[in-house]
Amino acid sequence: MELIIEIPEKYVISQSPEKFIKLLKLNTAIDMYKNGLLSVRAAIEFIGKIDRYEFLYECQQRGIEHQTYENNEELKTEVAMLDKELS
Numbered sequence: 001m002e003l004i005i006e007i008p009e010k011y012v013i014s015q016s017p018e019k020f021i022k023l024l025k026l027n028t029a030i031d032m033y034k035n036g037l038l039s040v041r042a043a044i045e046f047i048g049k050i051d052r053y054e055f056l057y058e059c060q061q062r063g064i065e066h067q068t069y070e071n072n073e074e075l076k077t078e079v080a081m082l083d084k085e086l087s
Contacts, residue, residue, distance in 0.1 A: 022047070026058060034064050036082060 005024075012020045029043040038046060044055050056066055 022049070026050070026055075029055070030059055030062060030064060033059065033067070036067070036078065037086075040066075 007020075015023075025047045029038060029046045032038040032046075033040065033043045040052060040055060044050055044052060047055065059066065
């Protein structure tokens with residue numbers, strides 16, 4: 001899917017459009033990850049051209065903890081809740 005977003009040039013002038021797009025995608029993926037809408041794997045796919053360690057490092061720099069689950073039941077409950085919310 002392609003989205004077109006208009007951003008005033010004065011906010012992009014200090015960097016290349018490619019770097020700005022990567023930053024927008026990174027920040028969006030981190031926010032979605034923080035809110036439980038993306039897994040690490042999905043966030044990496046969303047951003048593109050980033051590895052798991054770089055993504056987790058960027059999360060750490062923003063104070064976002066790596067999400068873990070105590071057991072499979074906790075994970076299944078979380079997945080069911082997200083599935084219900086996204087339906």
